[in-house]
Amino acid sequence: MSVLKKSYSPHLETLFINCKPFYSPREFSSFILVGVYIHPRACVTEALQQLADQIRNVEQQHPDSLLIVLGDFNRANLSHELPNYRQHIKCPTRDTNILDHCYTTLKDTYRSVPRAALGLSDHCLVDLIPTYRHKLKSAKPVAPCWNPLQFAYWANRSVDDPVNTGLHYILQHLDSPGTYAWVLFVDFSSVFNTIIPDILHSKLSQLTVPAPTCQWISNFLTDRRQQVRLGSITSSTRTVSTGAPQGCVLSPLLFSLYTNDCTSGDPNVKLLKFADNTTVIGLVWDGNQSAYRWGVEHLALWCGQNNLELNMLKTVEMTVDFRRSPPTLLPLSILNNTVSAVETFRFLGSTISQDLKWESNIDAIRKKAQQRMYFLHQLRKFNLPQELLIQFYTAIIQSVLCTSITVWFGSATKQDRNRLQRTVRTAEKNHHCQPALHSGLVRVQSQETGRT
Numbered sequence: 001m002s003v004l005k006k007s008y009s010p011h012l013e014t015l016f017i018n019c020k021p022f023y024s025p026r027e028f029s030s031f032i033l034v035g036v037y038i039h040p041r042a043c044v045t046e047a048l049q050q051l052a053d054q055i056r057n058v059e060q061q062h063p064d065s066l067l068i069v070l071g072d073f074n075r076a077n078l079s080h081e082l083p084n085y086r087q088h089i090k091c092p093t094r095d096t097n098i099l100d101h102c103y104t105t106l107k108d109t110y111r112s113v114p115r116a117a118l119g120l121s122d123h124c125l126v127d128l129i130p131t132y133r134h135k136l137k138s139a140k141p142v143a144p145c146w147n148p149l150q151f152a153y154w155a156n157r158s159v160d161d162p163v164n165t166g167l168h169y170i171l172q173h174l175d176s177p178g179t180y181a182w183v184l185f186v187d188f189s190s191v192f193n194t195i196i197p198d199i200l201h202s203k204l205s206q207l208t209v210p211a212p213t214c215q216w217i218s219n220f221l222t223d224r225r226q227q228v229r230l231g232s233i234t235s236s237t238r239t240v241s242t243g244a245p246q247g248c249v250l251s252p253l254l255f256s257l258y259t260n261d262c263t264s265g266d267p268n269v270k271l272l273k274f275a276d277n278t279t280v281i282g283l284v285w286d287g288n289q290s291a292y293r294w295g296v297e298h299l300a301l302w303c304g305q306n307n308l309e310l311n312m313l314k315t316v317e318m319t320v321d322f323r324r325s326p327p328t329l330l331p332l333s334i335l336n337n338t339v340s341a342v343e344t345f346r347f348l349g350s351t352i353s354q355d356l357k358w359e360s361n362i363d364a365i366r367k368k369a370q371q372r373m374y375f376l377h378q379l380r381k382f383n384l385p386q387e388l389l390i391q392f393y394t395a396i397i398q399s400v401l402c403t404s405i406t407v408w409f410g411s412a413t414k415q416d417r418n419r420l421q422r423t424v425r426t427a428e429k430n431h432h433c434q435p436a437l438h439s440g441l442v443r444v445q446s447q448e449t450g451r452t
Contacts, residue, residue, distance in 0.1 A: 001017060001018070001019040001020075002017070002018050002019075003015070003016070003017055003018075004016040004017065004018050004032065004058065005054065005058065007050075007054065009050065010039070010042065011038070011039065011042040011043050011046045011047040011050065012036070012037075012038055012042065012046075012047040012050045012051055013036070013037040013038075014034060014035065014036055014037075014051065014054060015034070015035040016032055016033075016034055016054070016058055017032065017033045017034075017035070018030050018031075018032050018062070018065070019031050019032075019033065028064065028065060028066045029062070029064040029065055030062065030064075030065045030066075031065065031066050031068060032058060032062060032065050032066070032067045032068070033068050033070070034055065034058075034067060034068065034069040034070070034071075035070065035071050036051060036069060036070065036071030036072070036073065037071050037072050038071075038072065038073050038074050038076050039074070040074050040075075042074075044074075044075060044076045047076060048076055048077075048078060048080065048081045049081065051069075051078065051081070052078070052081040052082050055067060055069065055082065066104065066105070066106070067104065067105070068102065068103075068104050069085065069101075069102070069103040069104070070100070070101065070102040070103070071100065071101070072099060072100055072123070073099065073100070073101045074099050075099075077101075078101065078103050079103075082103075084105050085103040085104065085105055086103065086104060086105070086106070086107060086109070087101050087102065087103055088102045088103070088104065088109055088110040088111075088112060088128065089101055089102050089110075089112040089126055089128075090112055091112050091113065091114040091126065092114065092124075093114070093123050093124055093126060094122055094123050094124070099123065100123060100126060102126075102128060108131050109130065109131065110128040110129060110130060110131060111128075111129045111131050112126050112127070112128055112129075113126070113127040113129060114126060114127075115127050145206065145207045145208065145260070146207070146260065147260050147261075147263055147273070149162075149165070149263070149270065149271060149272050149273060150256055150259075150260060150273040150274070151165075151272070151273070151274045152252065152253075152256050152273070152274050152275040153253055153256060153275075159274060159348040159349055159404065160348075160350075160404050160406050160407050162272045162273070162274045162277075162279070162348060163347060163348055163350050163352075163404065163407050164406065164407055165272060166183070166270070166272050166279060166281055167356070167407070169181075169270050169281055169283065170183070170281065170283075170320055170356070171356070173283040174320070174322055176285075178285070178286055178287075178323070179283070179284060179285055180284050180319065180320060180321035180322070180323060180326065181281060181282060181283055181284065181319070181320045181321075182280075182281070182282035182284065182289070182292050182317060182318075182319060182320075182332070183279065183280070183281055183282075183317065183318045183319075183320065183345075183352075184279065184280040184281075184282070184296060184315070184316075184317045184332065184339070185279055185315065185316050185317070185318070185345050185347060186278040186279065186280065186299070186310065186315050187310070187311040187314035187315045188276060188278070188303075188308055188309065188310060188311060189309040189310070189311040190243075190309075191255055191276040191308065192243055192244045192245075192246060192251045192252075192255060192276075193242065193243035193244075193246075194242065194243060194307045194308055194309065195221065195242065195243050195244050195254060195255065195258050195307075196242060196306070196307050197217075197218045197221040197222050197241065197242075198218075199258070199306060199307070200217065200218070200221070200254060200257065200258050201214050201215075201217070201218045203257060203258060203260065203261060204217065204257060206261075207257065207260065217254070220250075221241070221243075221244060221254075222241040223239055223241055224239070224240045224241070224245070225237050225238070225239055225240075226238055226239075226240050242307075252275040252276065255275060255276055256273070256275055258306070259273065259278075259306075259308075262278075262299065262302050262306075264280075264295050264298075265298075266291045266294070266295060268282065268283040268284075268285070268291045268292070269281070269282055269283070269291055269292055269294075269295035270283070271295070271299070274348060277347075277348060278299075279347065280292075280295060280296060280299060282295065282296075287327075289329075293332065296332060296334060297334075300334050300335055310334060310335070312334065312335070312337040312339070315334070315339055315340075316339065316340045316341070316342045316345060317331075317332055317339045317340070317341055317342070318341065318342055318343070318344075318345055318352070318354055319341065319354065320354060320356060344360050346364075348404075349403055349404050350403075350404045350407050350408060351364055356411070357411075357413075358408040358411060358412050358413075358416060359413075359416060361408055362408070362412065362416045362419060362420060365400060365401060365403060365420070366419060366420065366423055368400050369397050369400045369401050369423050370423065372396050372397050372400065373397065373423075373426070373427060375392075375396065376389065376392060376393060376396075376397065376427060379392060393427060397427065401420060401423065401424070
């Protein structure tokens, strides 16, 4: 709080105080309280003219502040000199007269309620009850512009969600006769190095990101000085204004915002995204692949318009077809490049197979867990306490066994589950660990049984 200005004349006394409350509407940088006293025998015209000049001067110096003018005006009325200021006190303050006023430039800022006079004062107190609503609260809610099929940077979301969502779309579609699905796993070349700051700025504005934030991000991405060091040799400095810095935690988020408007307009084509991982699912009816192929062409065109390049060496497709006698399907072609067909693909940590079985995925999990079992065996040789062995198992081995368990556990066969349990029993038997060592598979299995 600070005193900006105070003045005294035969007609007018004023005091300007600038204050910044901790809790205040964001649209105001500060509040300027103007205390006013106009003597009953003062020249009202002269007093109001002086007050109006002082207020205009302070408004020019503090354009983002809200002025609250209040005090004993007697018979004067500031609305004649400053029509944009509204008087909020509607109740009598002395007998039946309204001598004390409160002015602001906002409509319906306060509701006035008379209170008992203080001490020997002949003016009653006035309780000014705020009725102003913040712009953020009074404005109509804006519909979210975030793509619901972009699963990165959502609360309570993980890599399991796009996998589960994609499997749900495919299995639900395959319930109908004569249907099959195409799955295109898209790979981009140097995704974070291809972001154009001007295009990103425009897209952030469309997502209602505040202008200062957009400007800050643009300044962060442009005119970055970089050099390469190899041993004792350092290259010359080069200024870069394209892409986002590698290793920066902000880069995946910026790329997600950059590709947010890349969507599918056809209900039979689903475009799933998790940061820079993109998957196109085409739901084919009666052998008609036109919607799927058009969706892929649209994706390639969008990439060209936004400075993104598809890596055709790593972009692959998979066909999920449970028909009894499926015909040979023509391979997909993107930009005159034929897309390779695969039977299995590792998607966001889970190995997806053409037959939607999880044997390959569980084989990979068991292999990785057995490799780490060696370290548990070495720790046992050093006679570590059982409690530490259990902690090591839980953090290093059980975490592998439970990777994306919500994706595959419900559809795993009994034989696959038994193979996983053998890995658990091996650790328990060879290292003399108590049953507390049992992995989360046992707990999840009991939970699944309880749900059914």
